[in-house]
Amino acid sequence: MRDKGLFWTGIALVLIGLVGGLLSGPTWFDGAWPMGPGMHGWWAGSPGDAASGTPLPDATTLEVRATEFGFAPAELTARVGEPVNIELRNEGNLLHDLTIDEFGFRVVAGPGETRTAGFVPDRAGTFTFYCSVPGHAQAGMVGTLRVEP
Ligand SMILES: [Cu+2]
Numbered sequence: 001m002r003d004k005g006l007f008w009t010g011i012a013l014v015l016i017g018l019v020g021g022l023l024s025g026p027t028w029f030d031g032a033w034p035m036g037p038g039m040h041g042w043w044a045g046s047p048g049d050a051a052s053g054t055p056l057p058d059a060t061t062l063e064v065r066a067t068e069f070g071f072a073p074a075e076l077t078a079r080v081g082e083p084v085n086i087e088l089r090n091e092g093n094l095l096h097d098l099t100i101d102e103f104g105f106r107v108v109a110g111p112g113e114t115r116t117a118g119f120v121p122d123r124a125g126t127f128t129f130y131c132s133v134p135g136h137a138q139a140g141m142v143g144t145l146r147v148e149p
Helices: 002-029
Strands: 060-067 070-072 075-079 084-090 096-100 105-109 114-119 125-130 142-148
Touching: 060 075, 060 096, 084 096, 084 105, 105 114
Parallel strands: 060 084, 075 142
Antiparallel strands: 060 070, 084 114, 096 105, 096 125, 125 142
């Protein structure tokens, strides 16, 4: 009788240990995912911050949709000296931006937001645009801007 009690106590302790392990187990990877929700906390950017430019008058507007994790279209075309507005429609659940280093350009849009900013390409060539939120470009948020002479 006494032994049987110990046996069941042992089973109960093992079960508690298993359940406890299952419940507490997932916490070790919180924030460890490359695109985890914890990302917003340490990324300094925010929608409408100083890095976001303003639309230019009389500019050609190029619409780009941002999602997790890509741009559509991923290829844009512009002309040297002609002002371009990029209308970034964020249809994803995370904050995204569209950055072109060569032209010092960035437009930032929060989830569900549409933001427009403009620039004037001052040279011809093929340039990469990307989302500068850490991990997003690596996950596929890259595209090509072709500036024709
Ligand atoms: Cu992004």
